[in-house]
Every structure is written in structure tokens, then in C-alpha cells.
Amino acid sequence: MVAEGDRAELRASEGDGRPMAHEIHAEMVANVLTVVAAEGDPLTEGDTVVILESMKMEIPVLTEADGVLTRLAVRAGDVVQEHDLIAVVG
Numbered sequence: 253m254v255a256e257g258d259r260a261e262l263r264a265s266e267g268d269g270r271p272m273a274h275e276i277h278a279e280m281v282a283n284v285l286t287v288v289a290a291e292g293d294p295l296t297e298g299d300t301v302v303i304l305e306s307m308k309m310e311i312p313v314l315t316e317a318d319g320v321l322t323r324l325a326v327r328a329g330d331v332v333q334e335h336d337l338i339a340v341v342g
Contacts, residue, residue, distance in 0.1 A: 273342035274317040278332040282306035287328050289339075293321045301339050302326060315341050 282304035289301045295315045301324075304311040323340040326332060 273322065273340050274315070274319070275340050276301060276313060276315065276338045278304070278334055278336045278338055280304075280306055281331070281333055282311065284326045284328055284330040284332060285310060287324065287326065289321050289324070291321055291324050295319060295321055295341055301341075304332070313338060315339075317341050 283306070284302055285305040286303040287301075288303065289295060289299065295301070296318050297316055299315050300312045301315055301321065302313045304313060319341040321339060322342040323337075325337045325339060332338065
């Protein structure tokens with residue numbers, strides 16, 4: 253995940269021989285303004301997953317891995333705290 257020049261947390265989860273799943277976590281407290289991608293969508297590195305809003309700034313949350321969006325943990329209108337799970341790309 254990349255958020256306006258800030259390096260966000262991207263954690264790789266080891267599985268049972270399947271490709272690594274990448275968890276996208278919030279870097280700051282923010283409102284989920286828009287959900288751009290849906291579960292099952294194929295994503296390419298750099299695609300926008302959600303747009304967050306904090307201090308009147310819109311912050312696109314981008315994936316740093318190719319894959320399929322396997323889990324979307326937020327909805328528009330949600331408030332995320334620092335380190336909250338936003339999505340999983342596998």
C-alpha cells in the first residue's frame with residue numbers, strides 16, 4: 253500500500269504453498285471515503301483499492317502486489333485506526 257508518498261505497512265502472510273497474500277493496513281486514522289475495488293477483482297501493482305480521507309485530504313490506498321482482492325475489510329463511511337486491516341490481495 254502506498255499513501256501519498258508515505259510507505260504503508262504491507263505484510264506477507266505465509267500459507268500452505270499458495271502464493272503469498274499481502275495484507276494492506278491503515279497507516280493513520282482516517283475515514284474510508286470511497287471503495288474502488290471489490291472482492292474478486294484482479295489487481296495490478298499500483299491499482300487503487302480505497303480512498304481514505306484525513307484532515308480534508310484524499311489519500312488513495314494502492315496495492316503493491318499483483319493478485320486478486322480476496323478480502324475487503326472496510327466499507328465507505330468506516331473509520332480506520334492506525335494498523336487496521338483494509339484489504340488482502342492474494
